[in-house]
Amino acid sequence: MASFRIRQYQEQDYEAVRALFARGMLEHAPAAFRHVLRASRVRLALLAVFVAARAAAGSWVLGLGAVALALVLLWLLVRSACAEYVRDALGTDLCDVAGAYLRSPECRFWVAEEGGAVVGMVAVEPAGGGELELRRMSVGREHRGHGLAQALCREVLAFARARGYSAVVLSTSVVQVAAQRLYEGVGFRRVGASYPLLLCTLLNFQVLRYRHDLGDGAK
Template sequence: MAAGGAPGFARRVCAEPGAAPCPPPPAPCAVKAASGVGAKDRLQGPGGCLCPASAARPGRLGSAAGSARRCPMAQYRIRQYRDGDYEAVRTLFARGIMEHVPATYRRMLGSGRTQLGLLALLAGVRAAAGCWAPALAAVALALLTAWPLVHSLASSYVREALATDLRDIRAAYLQAPDSDFWVAEGAGGAVVGTVAAALPDEPAERGAALELKRMSVRRDHRGRGIAQALAREVLRFARARGYGAVVLSTSVVQVAAQRLYESQGFRKVGAFSPSLLGRLLHFQIFRYRCELPAGPPPPAP
C-alpha cells in the first residue's frame, strides 16, 4: 500500500524567516498526525524541518494547523520510490553495506579471542621453527586471510538482498500489503537516502509490528537529518495502519545507526550471529524494537 494513500501523516512546518526556529522533533515514537499531507508532499528544510511541498516555494502558503507559513528552500525531499530510482537505490544500498567492511575487520582484530589466537599461533610456530621469521609470517598470513573472509560476509549479504526484495522493489514493497519504499531526493533529483517498511521476517512479529528495512544514506549527505526523517516516515506509516511496534536489525559495527535508532525510541532486544562465518569473525546483528503509542494517531493541534 502506498504511503501517500494513508490518512493522517505527521509534519513539521518551518517558521517565517527571522522568526523563532522550528520546534524540536516529536518525542521518540510519539508521532503527531496532521491531515492532508502525504508522503509525496513533505520536503526537508534546513534544521531538519519537514515542510509541505506547497510551502516550499516563496510566496506559497501552507496549511499547518490552519496557519499559513512560508518554508525556506528545501534541502531534500522524501517521496515514494519510483521505477526510475531502481539502479540508484541498488547502488546506494550496496555501497552502504560494503563501506562497513573495514570496521568489521578492525572489530575482529580487536577481539580478545582473535588476539589470543594470534598470540598462540605466534608462539606455536616460534616453538616449532625455532626462530621468529616463520612465526611472524604465519601471523601475517592469518591476517591477510581474514580480510577476504570479512569482505565475503558483507558481499554475500549484498548479493542476497539484490537477488530478493531489491530485485523487484515495486513488487516487494509497493504492491505488497502494509509495505512501502521511500527515497530521499537531493538537489537535481539524485537519490541520497532510502528506507522501506515491510511485514517482519519473523512470523511471530507479524500482525503486531512492521519492520524498518533498507535504511541507507549517501556518505556525503549524512549529518543533515535525512536518516531521522526516513525513520520517522516508517514510524508514521506503521502507526497510521494500527501497528503497535516497529522492529529492525542492524550490525554491531553500525554504531551511528544504533545511535540514530535509539534517538527515535528504539531499544535493543536481542543479538545474534548471522552465520558460522559471522561467529568466527565475532560479527553480530542487533535486533531493535520501538513500541508505538496505542490507539489512532492524535488529531492535528
C-alpha cells in the first residue's frame, strides 16, 4: 500500500494544489460528453440536424457531415464548460487558498503528500445551519485506489465532529461516479439533485448533493 501523510496546506503547495485541481476536473470532460450524448433531447436534436441537412442538400453524406460537425461543436461546448469551472475556482478560493481556508478556525485545507509531492487535497468551510461543507476534493490519477481519498474524507469527518458540527455536506456531478461511490462508502447519502444552469438543464447534467449526519452538533 502506498504511504502518504495528510497535513495542513502550506504556501509552498500553491502551484501544486492548483495544478492538481485543474487536471482532476478536466479529466471529467470526456465522461461529461458521453453523458450528454445519452440525453434523449440531445439525440433528437442530432437527428433533426441530420434530417434538415439531408433535406437541404439532398445527400446522406452531407447529412452525416452536419451531424459530425454538431458533435464537434457539442464536445467543444462541454470542454469549455469544464474549463470555465476550473477557471472560476482558480480565480476565487484557489487563488488565495490561505485567505479562503486558513484564516478562520472553522475552515481547513489539507493536502496529502507522498514522496515530497502533493498528490491529494480537500478543504472544508461552514455551510450554515450547523453544517460543514467538503470542497475541492481531488486525488492525482496515479495515486488513486490506495485509500488516500477515504483518508481525506475521514480527516474531514473527524474535524467536523471535533468542532461540533451536525453534518458534513458536499456537491458532486452526475458523471463523477467514482466520487459518488467514495462518498457513499464513507457514510454520505444522496439528498438531492439540481440543474444549476440553463445549459445543465438542456444537457441533462445534474449536480448531486450529499450529506453525512454526525448526530447532535453543538453549532
